[in-house]
Amino acid sequence: MLESFGVRREPGWLTTGVVDGRDDLPVRLARVAGKLADAASMPGVPVMFGAATHRFRLGPPLPVDVVVAFEERHGVRLPPDYRGFVTAVGHGGPGRFGGAGPFHGLLPFDEWEWPLLNDPDPTMLARPFPAEPGRVYDDxxxxxxxxxxxxxxxxxxxxxxxxxxxxxxxxxxxPARGRVVETCSAGPGPRFTEDPDFLSWYERWLDAVLAGERHFR
Structure with a gap:
């Protein structure tokens, strides 16, 4: 199914199955790939904020062994939906900040350290993120x-x-593994999006693009 959208599949790139009542991962990835192709074929200059630089293009998918090497180096396992996306749909891209994605585009995962306030450490990704949905901090x-x-x-x-x-x-x-969160360095802390996982966040952005919206929230 994914191949019909020009999406590459390699042995062992994902585990199928229904997760939390959502469609299984190959179905979700194929749907996202189709919506991305529709967005890329829209005529004229993109109206969605940030899309004029990447124009809904991604770089080629990553080989599974590249992802495995990243996971082993950092002592983590990427969430299945994000892992499936970068190995089957695409990774990086032509924009200043990467490829097709919300805001200024989807960064390549080797630029993972952007949010860090201190020097990057290979073990940093394996250390639990302290925030969790619904929790509010005084400072x-x-x-x-x-x-x-x-x-x-x-x-x-x-x-x-x-x-x-x-x-x-x-x-x-x-505790919030797999969720998308927005940085906020003061007050109550980071803001979690409504989405249960990366792919839901990404597809919601595509739906906003295809609806002709100018901003993604």
């Missing part, structure tokens, strides 16, 4: 990173630049 940084060497955005991978220093992140470790 986010003071509570989760009281020391100079503490890293509040441990356990997260940068997905996209929103502008004005804000980022969208994918949680790789901790």
């Amino acid at each position: 986010w940084l003071a509570e989760v990173a009281p020391g100079d060497e503490d890293e509040p955005y441990r356990g997260t991978l940068a997905l996209s630049h929103q502008g004005c220093g804000d980022l969208s992140l994918l949680v790789l470790s901790g």
